[in-house]
Amino acid sequence: MTEVPVDEIVRDCLAVRVRLIGRAVTALYDGALEPHGLTVAQVNLLAALGKVGPCPPSKLGEVLQLERSTVSRNLNLLQNRGWIEAVASDAKGMREVALTRAGQTKIRSVMPEWRQAQRQAAQLLGAPGVAAVQEVASNMGYPPDA
Amino acid sequence: MTEVPVDEIVRDCLAVRVRLIGRAVTALYDGALEPHGLTVAQVNLLAALGKVGPCPPSKLGEVLQLERSTVSRNLNLLQNRGWIEAVASDAKGMREVALTRAGQTKIRSVMPEWRQAQRQAAQLLGAPGVAAVQEVASNMGYPPDA
DNA sequence: ACACAAGTGTTGTATATACATCAAGGGGCG
DNA sequence: CGCCCCTTGATGTATATACAACACTTGTGT
Known part of the structure; x- marks a missing residue:
């Protein structure tokens, strides 16, 4: 085999490694959170919203560096499940979103599992990786x- | 604000950070590879196949630590575009896949852009990050x- | 040979994500 | 006031990914 370009990619590619690690870390959190019916992407969107307080969706995209359309769809999921609500909206959609009471309670309830996944992730990454x-x-x- | 659990997640969560970095790195490679009509996920699947040589899809899943179904769909995309072919198959699908001539040529053609993205990713991650x-x-x- | 278990590829369904496009709103300017 | 541009939310489309369910293959044991 040893076709040169292919070897270089397999040997060095940062993307394949970053993505591999991302899948593994995501799976750790998603597995731990699964009994709660939440994913780590959803928990982090809720946490960002809790942190900045009621705000337009665009603010969350800025904070998490996510595309508008991604935020829009992820917020819809959370709204359907009652964890967030639109506190201001117009013909074109949600203008301002906020955690509901249920959403705040929910975040508190997932903390033990979140911490467990966080410990496992730290172990996977090692101290230099975490840093x-x-x-x-x-x-x-x-x-x-x- | 400062609701305690939310602060802990925003302050410490490894998942949100690993995922953020993963999106940024993926965007660097996908942007650079875009003129070639390939994504970094596809390039890495082609590279893995070139490295191990003709093999069943399950082997690629093992190497890249991807689910069977993910490999199946990604291989279909590459097959439709002529970069890979099924060298053995049965009623249930591809039993062994291989790079086509066109696929080998294609990988060689993307190397300049791949190297450019690789340099940008190394800069984003910094030397300790790369290590x-x-x-x-x-x-x-x-x-x-x- | 046969039956059952294990493995594997596919397909259905769901989430996460991005880009392009469209529509609505808001500001500034003549 | 009326018009244009910019911002922004939603939606269409596409890829990447996982889990569950199904179907076929293969290997094993009796």
């Missing part, structure tokens, strides 16, 4: 103020 | 022999 992840994310502006 | 990514992936068994 690097925090550092790179911080350089990318997450969290917003850090 | 951590390589180390963690290696501990997870990627690449298969390393």
Whole structure:
């Protein structure tokens, strides 16, 4: 085999590795959160909303660096399940969203499983990996103020 | 605000950070590869296939740690575009796949853009980040022999 | 040979995500 | 006031991904 370009990609590609690690970490959290009927993407959207307080969807996209359309669809899921509500809207949709009482309670209820997944993820990444992840994310502006 | 559980998640969550970094890195490669009509997921599937040689789809799932169904659908895309072919199949589908001539040529053609994205990703991650990514992936068994 | 278990590919369904497009709103300017 | 542009939310389309269910293959044991 040993076709040169293919070897270079397999040997060095950062994307395949970052994506592999992302899938594994996501699976850790999603597995732990599964009894709650929430995914880690959903928990983080709820947490961002809880942190910044009632705001337009665009603000959440800014904070999490997600596309408008992604935020729109993920918010719909959470709204359908009653974890968030539109506190202002018009013909074109939600203008401002907020956690519901149920949503706040829900986040509190998932914390034990979230912490368990967080510990497993830290173990998977190792201390240098955890430090690097925090550092790179911080350089990318997450969290917003850090 | 400062609802305690929400603060803990925003402050510490490894998942939101790993996923954020994954989206950014993926966007770097996908943007660079876009003129070729390939995504980084597709390039890495082609590269894995080129590396291991003709093999059943399950082998690719093992190497890339992807679910069977994910491999199945991604292979279909590549087959429709002529980059891979089924060299053995039965009533239930592809039993063995291989790069086509066109697929081999294609991979060679994307290398300049792949290298450009690789440099940008290395810059985004920083030297410690790159080292951590390589180390963690290696501990997870990627690449298969390393 | 036969029956059953294990493995594998596909397909249905669901979420996460992005880009392009459309429609509605809001501001500024003549 | 009326018009244009920019922002923004939604929706169509596409890829990436996983889990569950189904179907076929294969291997194993008796």
